[in-house]
Amino acid sequence: MDPLYRPQGVEQRWQQIWEEEGLYAADPDAPGDTFVVMHPPPNISGSLTIGHCLQLSLEDTLVRWHRMRGFNTLFQPGYDHAGISTWAAIGRTLAQEGRSQRDLGRDGFDAYVQEWLERYGGTIMSQFRRLGASLDYRRTRFTMDERYYSAVMRWFVHLYERGWIYRASRIVNWCPRDRTALSDLEVEHEDEDDTLSYVRYPLADGSGHVTIATVRPATILADVAIAVHPGDERYRDLVGKEVVVPFVERRVPVIADERVEREFGTGALKVTPGHDPTDFEIGRDHGLPELAVIGPHGLMNDAAGELAGLTQEEAGLRVLEWAAERGLLEKRENYRHSVGHCQRCHTRVEPLVMPQWWVAMDELAAPAIAAVKEGRVRFTPERFARVYLDWMENIRPWCISRQIWWGHRIPVWCCPDGHLTVAESEPQACAECGSAELRQEEDVLDTWFSSALYPFATLGWPEETPELARYYPGSVLTTARDIIFLWVARMIFSGLELIGEEPFADALIHSTLLNPDGRRMSRTLGTGIDPEEALEPYGADATRYGLLKVTSSQDPRFSFGTIEEGRKLANKLWNASRLLLMAGAVAPEARPSSIEERWILARIDATRAELDADLAGFDFAHGVERLYHVTFDDFCDWYLESIKPRLDEEDVRATAFAALEQLLKLLHPVMPHVTEEIWTNLPSRETRLIVAPWPDPQPAFAADLHALDEAQTAARIYRRSGVRIEIGGDSLRIFEAVVRPTGDGQGDVEAERGRLRKEVERSERMLANEKFVANAAPEVVEGEREKLEQYRAELDALGN
Template sequence: MPKELPKVYDPREVEDRIYDMWMKSGGFRGVIDPERKPFTIVIPPPNVTGQLHLGHAFDETLQDILIRTKRMQGYAALWIPGTDHAGIATQIKVEEMLRKEGITRYDLGREAFLQRVWAWKEQYGNRIIEQLKKLGSSCDWDRLRFTMDEGCSRAVREVFVTLYQKGLIYKGSRIINWCPHCTTALSDAEVEYKEKPSHLWHLRYPVKDSEEYVVVATTRPETMLGDTAVAVHPEDPRYQHLVGKTVILPLVNREIPVVADEYVDMSFGTGCVKITPSHDPNDFEIGLRHNLESVLVLDDNAKINENGGKYQGMDRYEARRAIVSDLEALGLVHKIEDHVHNVGTCYRCGTDVEPIVSAQWFVKMQPLAEEAIRVVQDGEIRFVPDRFSKIYINWMENVHDWCISRQLWWGHRIPAFYCENCGHITVSREDPDRCEVCGGPVHQDEDVLDTWFSSALWPFSTLGWPDKTPELSYFYPTDVLVTGYDIIFFWVARMIFSGMEHMKQIPFHTVFIHGLVRDEKGRKMSKSLGNGIDPIEMIETYGADALRFNIVTGNSPGNDIRFYVERCEAMRNFANKIWNASRFLMMNLTIDSCRLPECLELEDRWILSRLNGLIAEVSENIEKFELGIAAGKIYDFIWDTYCDWYIELCKPRLSYERTTEEKERAQQVLCYVLTELLKLLHPFMPFITEEIWQALPHEGDMLMTSRWPQFREDLRFPEEEQKMELIMDAIRAVRARRAEMGVPPSRKARLILVTGQAETFGQGKDFIRKLAFASDLDITDQAPEDLKGLISAMTHETRIFIPLAELVDIEKELERIEKERRKTEQEISRLEAKLNNPGFTAKAPEAVVAAERDKFDKLRSLLEKLDESARQMRQ
C-alpha cells in the first residue's frame, strides 16, 4: 500500500535525504556494460576558487537533465565531474592571503608557496562540488578529477613533449598580450576588447638635415620611446623621396630610418606610420621584414624601463601625460583628436593589456586547426544552434599561434630544462638530471602552462589517457559538450583540435551552446552592479527543483535568459500543485500497483492518448536539446490537463457511491498517468518527483533508474481526444461567460446545449453538469424559439443557452452595469479632452500618447460590452 505524504512539501527536509539515498545507491556511477550503449558528458570544470553562481547552476542543470534522461532510457550514462586549478585566479587568491600576513610568495620561495596553495585547495577547493550536489547534479563522484591531479598532470606532460618533438611547440620572441596586474602573458582568447574614449595624437618627427618633418598618428604616445622606424607605402608619391633617409625621434633624439612597406595604408591619416616592433604585433612583423632594432620600453608592471630615459619609473599613463606635455613644449604636436577605440583588457582583472615582445612558449596552430575545421565542416561535430559553427570556423581559420606560457608558480610547470653550460633545451617526459647534449647541469623553466592547456585534454585525460584504459575505450568519444558561447575559443576549439591530434577522434559529436543568465533588466550579473543572485540562497528559500525549473523553462539554445526571482516562487507553487495532486490520489488509493485496467472510460482514453503524445513530443524535444520547450509542455500538461481537468473528471468515480471495481479503475489510470508524468518531469525536478514516486505503488528501487516512458501505439485514441476536447470547450465557454458576469460557482443554472454532436455531448453530460455548474442539462439540435431572458455561450460545435434569471438578480445587475457605465463615460470624456489637446499630443513623449490612446480604445470597447450586457438583460 502507498504511504501517506505530509500535508506540506518541505524541500529542505526532502532534498538532502533524497540525495543521500541516491549517493548510497550507486545510481550515479557510469559502469562499462557491453550490452548497453554509452552516453558520456564531461563537466566544464569550475575553478577551485569559485562558488556556485547562476551561470554554473544553468550549465549544470542542462547537463543533469540530459544525463538523467539518458540514464532512464537505458544508456550506460557517465557524467564526469572535476575542477580546474585556475592558475591566475588561485595564485592571486593565495597571494592576497599572504599579504594579510605581511609576506609575499618570494619571501616563502616557490616550493613553500606551492605547499600553501595546495593546502588552500584542500581546504576550500571542493566547496563548489558540495554546492553542485545541493543542485541535484547526478555526477559519478567516484570519478572526480582535478586538472592538476596525477593523471591529468601526466597527460599534460605527454602532450607537451609530443607536440614539441613534432615541432608544434616552440619557444620564441613574439608579440604577446601582457597583463601588468596579473604580471603574466595571456592568449588572444583571454583578451576582451572594450570601447574606450581617448585621443589620437598627431606628432611631428623632424627629417634629419632638413626643415621637413613627417606627421605620425598614435593612440599610445608613450610607446614612441621604443620607435625604431617610420614606414610609408612604397608607391606613395608624397614620401618616396624620404625612403632610405632618417628622422629624429623626438625626446629620445635617436635617428630612425624611413622604410617602405606595403602594409601602410596611403589613404589613412597622413600615410606615415610609426614603427614600434616591441609593442605592436603589426610593427613586429614590419620589424622582421626590415631587420629593425626592437626596443622594449615597458617593464612587467607597465612602467617605463631603463630605455625610456628621463621617464624611467613612470607608470605608462603618467608617462603619456609627461611625453605629450614635453612634445607640446617643443612644438611637435601637430593636433589632438578625440578618438574612441577598442582597448584590449585582461579577462580576469579588467586591466588594460599591453602588447609587448617577449620570449614565450607557443603552439603552432595552423597545422592543428586544419582537422579541427574539417570535422565541423563535415558535420562530424555539430553545434546547437548551428550559427555557432560559423563563428567557430571563422575564428579557427584566422587563429594565431597560441601563447601557452604563464609567468606564475601555480600550474603545470613547463617541462623544459636549460643547460647551464651549452644552453641546450631538453624537453622530456621525466625530469633530466643533466644536459642530454653535453652532460652539464640543467635548470627547469620557471613558467607554467596556460590553464586551458590542461583543460583542452579534459575529454580524454579524465578517462585515463595516455594509458589505454577500458574507460577510454568504452566512453570516448564523449557525446555532448554543454557550455556557454563565451568559452568557444577558450575551451571548445582547443578540445576539438586536441582530440583530433592525440586521439585521432572527435572529443564529442555535439556542442550544445547555451546563453548567459542575466538579471531581470537584461544586464550581465556582476559585483560592480550588485545584481548577482546566489543560487544557494534560492535553493534554501524555494528548493533546488524550483530553481532548476525556473532556469530551464523558456530557455532556447544559444540565447541569454533573464532571471526573475518571482518565477522561483511560481515554480515552488508548481511543486506544491504536484504535491497536493499526489496527496489527493494517495488518500483515495486502495490499489497496490499502477497497471492499466482493461476497461477504459472516455476520459481515460483521452488522458492516456494525450499523455502518449506528450511522451513522444518531450522525448523528441530533449533529443533536439529543446529543453525549455520540453519543460513548458510538461508544466502545462501537469497543471492544466492532469490536475485541473482529469482529476476533476475522476472525482465522482472515486466517491463512496461507486462500486469497488469502478473506483479501482479510476485509481489505476490516475496512478499510471501520474507515474509516467513523474518520470518525464524527473530530469527537470528530480527531488520532488523521486519523493512522490517512492510513496506511490512502484516497481524498482528508484525513479532515477526507472524506465523512461515509451510511446505506445495501443494508447492512441484520436477520436476520444476529439470528443473530450468538444466537451471541454463547452465547459470552458460556460465558465468564461459566468466569469464575465461574476457568477459564483455555488449558483447553478440550467443549460440548453444546441449541437449536431448529441451523442458526443451525451457521453460528457455528467462532466458538463459538474464542471459547468449546471442544475440541469438539455441537449438538443434546435435552438429555443423564444430567446428572451437567455444569454448564450458559443464554441465551434455548439451554442449554449442559460436562463439569465438563474444566474443573476437582473435589477441589481442592471444597477451595477449603469454605475460602471457612468464611470466609464466620465473617464472616456477626460481622455478625449486630453487627446484633443495639441499641447499634450505635441509635447508628451510618443510612448505616453500611445498609451493614453490605447487606454481610450479599451474604455470604448468596455462601454460597448456593458451596453450589450444591459441589452441582453432587458430582452
Template structure:
C-alpha cells in the first residue's frame, strides 16, 4: 500500500451510513453468505423464524446479532457456514391482523368462505412477510438468503401434514374432549405455554347454596360466580367433620334452581376457603377430573365468544363479565350473597390477544407426549445437547418430567388444515387427500360419498418443531422410513447452534429435540444459547404496548449497526437480561470512532511515494512490539475460550480493551515520532498496520462493517476479497510471551504511578521529571533500564536512575509498583508548604482508617467468630496502612528538614 493510493480516500470522519450499505451489497453481490455442501465441515444455524407479520424489535436485534457473531466467526474459521433464514406463519397473530383489516373495510370473517378468507391472508402475507427479513439485513445478518423459507410454503406444509399422519398412525395423535385453555377473542384453543398468568385484584364472592328440604345452606366462595350456571355438584372432603351431616344430601344451585348432589372427594382441601367446592366440570380442569370420577353431567355455559350459552339457562347471549355483574346483583337481591371481599389471585391471559382465558371442555386433537419426550429429556440431561447457561437444564427437566399431552388443534382458518375427513355419520379417517380418505372409508366399509375436512388448523408450533429438518429436505419426513440419503440434510443436520429465548424453551426448543429424535434419530443441534430479555431502565420488558421500546432502525441510523451490536453484546451475559440504555449504543459508536481515528492517524503518517506493506514481523528489540504481539495472541486465546463457553460479552470486552486501551492508548502513543512533524518509521508503521489487520479480524464477527472498511484500506485488495472470508487468527505460541506482557505491565504501572504523582503534587505534564527507581532485584533493574524508552517517552523524563541501591532524594514523592520504589525529587517542582499540608492530611486520613481496623481486631467477638480469611485480611490492611503512614512520616520529616 502506498500513501498516494490510500491516504487520500480515507474520510476524516467515520460515517456508518456510507459504509454499511456499501459492504453489505458487496457481500451479497459476491454471494459470500451462500452455502452448498462441499468437503468442509458444516456449521449450520437455523434462525428462530419470526412471525411473518412482525417487524424488527430489540429482542430480534439481540438474538440475531448473537447468531451473526457465531456464524461470521465460524465462516472465518474455515467452516462451511450456513445460516438459514425464514418466517413463521403465526396462525393466531396473522389471522387476527387479517380479521382486523377486513373489519376496517366493513367485512366480517363470518361473511366470507374459507377460501376467500385465505386469499386475504395470503395477500397480507405477501405484503408484510418479507419486512422483518429485509430489516435484518440492516443489522448485518449474514444469512443465506437463497434458502429463505416459510412454514406455509407448499413443500414445508406437506411435511407438516406428513408428520400428523405418521404420528396418528403410530397412535401418538388422538382426538378427544378434554379441558383446554380457550381464548374467547381469537376463538381458539391455546396450549398451557401460550397462557400468561398475572396477579390481579379480584373479588371473592361467598354464596349460599340452600340444602334441599332444610332451612339451611352451605357457603361456596368463588371468584367466578357466573360459572354457577354450569354447576352440577358441591363437593366436601369425606374426613371433614364439619360437613358430616351433609353426606347424601342435595343442594340448590342459586338462581337457576338446579338440584345437584353433595359428593365426597379427598381432593378438597379442608383448610382452604370454606371447605366446600362448587363443581363445574365444563369450566375448570380439576372440576372436570372430579366430574369424570363421579359421573357428573357437563354443562357448557359459555359460547366460543365468551357469552353465556343456552345451556346456561339465564343471561343468554350476555358477555361473561357483564353476566357476572348481573349475577352478583341478583344474588344479593335474593339474599343469597353472604359477603364480597377483595382478593388477589392469578388469572390466565392469552399471550396473543391478552384476553382472559376460560378453561373449557372441548373436542380437540392431541399429541401423546410422555413417550415422545423421553429421548429429548435424556439427551439434554447428559449434555448431548448442551444448554448455555447450563442452569436452564433444571427448568427443562422439570417440564419434561411432567410433560402433558399437547393440544395441537386451533379453531382458525390460517394455518395447516388438519388432514381428517368425516362422513355423514361423523366417522373420520386421517388422510392426505379426499381421494385417499375415500379409499380408507371403503376399507372400513363406511360411507364415503360426502366427506368434509376438519375445519381446524394445527398449532403453529406443530410446524416449527420440524424447522431444522424441513428447511433442508421437507420430503424427508414422509419418506424417512426408507432412509434414502439426502445430500443437503445429511450434510447440514444436525445443526450447530440454536440461539433463542428461554421463554420458548418448551414451545419450540423441547419440541424440536423431540422431532429430531423421532424422525432423524439424532439431535437437531449441538448447543442452545439462551439470550436474556431486553428490558428498559425500570426493568420492564420492552414492548410496543408499553411504548418503552426504541425503533431499532432509528437506532441503526443514529449509531450505526456496529454501534448497536457492540453496545448490546457488551452488556448482556448469556441467559441474563439486558438492561438497555441508549448510552450503550453511544458507547458502541464511540468505539467505532476511536478505531477509525487510530487507523487514520497511522495512514496520515505515511510518507508520499513510499510503499507500505503490513507485516506480522516485529522488532525484537522493541518492547512495545513484543508486548503488543503477545497481547494480541493472549486475546485470541482468551476470545477462543470465551466462544467455547458462549461468553460473547466477555469476548467483546477483551477485544475492546485490546483495541482501545492497549493499541490506541499505549502502542500508538509509543509509536508516535518524538519530534512534531516527523513520520513514524516505515518499519514501525508496517508492524502497526499488521497489528491492525489482526485486530480487525478479531473484531469482524462483532462489528462487521467498520472492520471490513478498514481491512480493505490497510492494503490493496482484489474486488473479490473480503474480510469475512479471511482466516480467523490462530494463536502463535511463540509470540504469546507472558514475560513480555509482565514486563510491559510493570512499565505501564510505573507510568501510571508517575502520572499519579504529577496529579497529587500538581505538576504539569510539560514539566520534566527526574526519576529514581529502586528495584527489588537486579533482573528488574536490567529490564527497566533496557526498556527505559517507555518511561522516558510517555512521561517527559529528563533523567532516570535505575538500580537496586539507588539513593532516594532528600525531598520527594514516591510510589510502590510491584515491590519497586519510585522517587520523584520535588525541589523546584512544588510548593513545600502545600506539600506538607497534603502529606499531613493523608496521614490523618490513614490514621483514622487504622483506628477503625484496630478497633475491629481488638474486638474478641470479631476475631473469634469471623472466618479466618477475613481476620487475616484485616491484619494485612493494618500492616499495609502502618507501612504507608511510616513512609509518609519520613517524607514529612524530609520536608520539615
C-alpha cells in the first residue's frame, strides 16, 4: 500500500472494475429476496448537482448494504425527457442563434432535438459513476425510448376507456413565454410589490356605486359580475342589482358567494372568470360568461377593442386614466402579494380558459389515499404522509396536455366530422365513420404523466417480463419533498391502477441542502455548489460521508467541514491498515488472547447491530457517526495503540486482520472505494468486498463490550485535568499504552470534582425538565442521558 491514500486514481479504477465484472448487475433468475431502488430519472440534458450527490449517497448506501446481506438488488438508472425543461433549454440555445423552437417547424424541431441531445444529453450518468453509484447501467432507460413510449400510450388509452380522460375548457396556468399550459405544481409563487387600485362601479339605477380593489386593472374589460359575501351587511341590499363596468360600460349583476374574502380590499370582488381561478369557479357555479381579453402571448387580444396589442401594464394604465377622468378612481396604494411564475422560465403565469385534456382524479386517488392511511406505503419523516394526504384528499382534475412539441404526443385522432379515435398506435381510419382522413392531436402529455409509470415501465410493462415479475413492487423511493405531488403520488395511483400493487413500501423524503449562507441552491442565481468542488479535492468517499453526516435535519447548510471529516476518516483507516500489513500479513482469524482484542470484536459487533438499525430506519447521520467513532476512536486510537507492542505475535495480527475485515464491511456501503482498495491488499482474498457477506452477529464477545470503560474514564480525566485516578491490571496497561502519560498526575483534583458536580447538576436539571424531554429530539435527550452517566462515572472515579 502506498504511504498516502490518493482517492482520485483509486476511485476511478474501482468504478471501472465493479462495472466490468458485472457486480452492479441485477439478475431476475438469481436467488434471494429483492431490494429495488428506482433512482428518480434526471433530465436527459441535466448535470450532476450536490443534491444528486446527496440522494445517490443515500440510495447507494442502502443498495450496497442490502447487496452484502444477500439481497437480489436492482438499482435502476434512467433519464427523463423532461418535456418543458428540455423545450425551454433548447429555446435558450436557439435564442442565441436568433431563432425559436417554433421557427423550426415540428419536423425540424424533432431533428434538432435529437442532435441537441447527442451533444448535451447523457453526461450525468458518467457523473453518477464518479460518485460510485452502483446502478445497473446496462438497464438504463429513457422515457422517450420505443418501449417506454408504448407504455405511455397504453396508459392514456386505459384511462380514456375508463372514462377518466376528457377534453374540456377550464382555466389553466398559462406560460406566455413557452406558450403552454402548466399544472398547479409547476407554478412557483413569489412575493411581489404591486399597486392596488380602488375603482368605483356605478350602480345601473344611478343610486350609488360599489368600489372594488384590483391589482390587474387591464382585466376589468372582462368583468362579468361583482360578488359579495352573503354575510356582509354592507352589501346585503345590493345583491340582485346591476353595476356598470368601467371603460367597457357593460351592465353586470351583483351576486352573493361565500368564496369572497370580506377582509380583502372593500369586500366586493370583481368577477373575471376568464382570468382568475377563483373567479372561474364562481362563474361556473353562477352560470356567468367567460370573457377573455388577454391572449396566449400575454398581450391584450382583439376582444380588448382599442386596447388590443397592448401589454397588460399599458392597458391597465389606460383603464385607470379613463376611470380617473370620470371620478371613478378612488385611490391607489402599495400592495405586496404572491404571484405565480413558471417554474422553469420564471415568466409570470397567466390564468386563461382554454380547451385542454384532463384526468378525473377521484377514483384514482381513493386507493392511493388508502395505501398510505393503511401503512402499505410509509413516509420518512412521517410528517410527509400528512402532506401527501392533505393534497390527495383535496385533489383536483389533472391537466395533462402541453402545447409544446417535445414529449409523448397525445394518441387522439380527429376526422373531418369531428369524431375522435383514441388508439395506442396510428389508426388507419376513424373508428366511428371510417374516414381515412385523420389528424392527430398536436399537444403532448405532461412529463409527469409518463414519469408516473417509471417503477414498472422500466421493467418492461405492459409486457409480462421476468424483470417485472421479480422486481415489482420496489422497496424504497428517495426523493425531495417538492415532488411528492408531482411524482410520488402519481406513481402510487398509477401502480395501483395498472398493476394492483403499490410501487414501493417506503418513500424517503431526503434533506434539501442549502448553501453555506442558508439560501436555496440555484445555478441561475449563482448560489449552487458545483459537486466537482468536493469530488476533485476530497474524493467520492469523503463526499458521500460528509453529505450523509448532515442528513439529520431537513434543511442543512452545506459545509466542507463534514467532507473534510470524511477525508480524515479515510486517511486514518488507510494508515491503520498499512500499519498492520507492514507488521506482517497473516490470514484473518479471530484468536483473541487479551481483553482489548475481545473488546474491539465486541465493539465492532455492537456497531454492526446499531448500524443495521440506523440504516433500516434511514438514520444515515447517526450511522456514519457510529462508523467514525468505531474506526477513529475504538479501532485506531485504543485497540491498535494497545496491541502495538505485541504485533510481532501471529495470533495478535490474525485477530487484528479479522477485526479490520469486519470493520471494512461495515464501512463499505458508505465509503466503498477506500474499503475495497484496502480489502484487496489483505491476505486470503476470495471475493470483492462489494459482494462479501455482511458480518454475522458475534455474541461470544458481548460480555467484554465495556471492558475498557475504566481505562477510557481515566484517559478523559487525565487529558482534561492532568489528574491520574487509581487503576490497575489491564486497565493500567492499556491506559499507559494509549495515553502515554507524562508528569506525576497530581492535577487539581478538587477543581475537577467541582467541574463535574456542576455538569451533573446541569444535566440532571435538563432531564428533570419535562418540556425538554418531551420536545427535544430523541437523540438529543438520549445524548444528555449518556453525558450524565459519563459525568457520574468520572466523579465516582475521583472518589466523589
